Amino acid sequence: MTHQDDGVNVSELGGEASDWFVRLQAEDAGADDWLAFERWLGEDPAHEAAFRKVEAAWVDLDAAPSAASLSAHPVGHTAQIIPLPVRARPARRRWRLPVAIAASVAVVVGAAGVMTVVSPRRAPAPASGLARARDIPIPGGGSIHVDAGTTLSLRRSGARIEAAMGPGRALFTVPHDPRRRFIVRAGAQTITDIGTRFDVQRDDMRLRVAVADGEVAESDSDPDYNVLRVSAGQSAVSGPGEGGARLLLASGAPIQKVYDRATLGQVVGDLNRIYARPVRLAPGCAELSFTGALIMDSQDAVLHRLAAFLDLEVAPSPTAVLLSKAASTPR
């Protein structure tokens, strides 16, 4: 990567390059804009150099310490700060937290993915999630790839690093380090890594943890209760509350999912994560209850098994499959 800082030329081009940068970032930037941009780049090597400078400034600013950006912010800026959920006191603690929970620092990935240091006292407000996917480093090594639209906050307290995750998806790469403990909280669930690479997907109802390497332990909010260990190649999906579906899927061989009084809506939610062709439900079907094991081989086969079990009708179209209650048929 070469930087040509040939003064005036680059400076003049700075405006053009900035315009392009903004245009490509616009929500409605289309294919035409990209092709026009490519032409502009090709016109003169200095264009590329100027554009690169804008990009460099843009990514350099990602490291802006919160203090700098917060101080200059108008009131209302804190609306973007993501509060960490107040932790219920666990029944038992295996480690002693250092003195200062009050002094502990929340590192918040703001909507732009800027790491923001805030004191926990700062007024909480709803967070809107990352505008773009980005990677954030974990102190002491490792990183988190956070998908767009996901809120994630990191907090460190002594040797414990805690990531609180809202709905969305993140891929965690956490090298094992006995000097620290890395924990992901997603709603009522807690995931504790044991040195690993794992993917967490959370929607309103469920949490899905897929482990690529190593092993993690997933538990309900009380870490001493109901712990599920998930090893490499496995995924665990858990639903809301104790009565909801708790499923363990071992991938590799065709995935088998076990449902315990799950709603059909939940089952279809899982199918839609596994298969490309979306499944939709006719009104009144989402609440049907399903208990049983489903082997996730081909989508058609799964749907027909499910349909036979719940007496549903399967109506495939090129873009989706509709499940509806079968019209009562005379036998």
Added chain:
Amino acid sequence: MAPPDRPALLSTYLARRPDLIRFFTARLKSSAAAEDLVQEIYLRLQRADPGAVRDPTAFLYRTGWNLMLDQLRQQRRGAARDAAWSGLEVVGAGEVALDPAPLADAALEANDRLRRLLIRLDTLPAQTQRAFRLHKFDGLSHAETAARLGISRSAVEKHISAALKQLVEDDR
């Protein structure tokens, strides 16, 4: 236009692959790096929500660009990372540093660049700063920034572009 489904997105990818490789080869100055990046676009594509994609071609370029910016960020901040976290220790009074890495030269350099950018940002006109900060630091889209400030989207884009221009000017 109805949102594309996943197969449509994949077929756009296959059709556009040579264009993407050409584009990113020019940008990365390396066809091998471009091949890798375009492959990574494919992987991202499989995780993308097709319903959220309006223009599949633009989406492919945009995804590749984001990946490129991620790489650039790592190059420029790789060494700065530890420094940034070490800085947090000061705020977290009474807590133990996990990784009290000494500040590397590169990290100092990155911090210095950042400091200069922030100083320059502070000198911009108030409304330009506001628009830029909302977009860059708060992650608001152009439209959201416009709504927040009660100005038009094109005014927001002018502010952001003006801010960027000022930020890179005289930066030698």
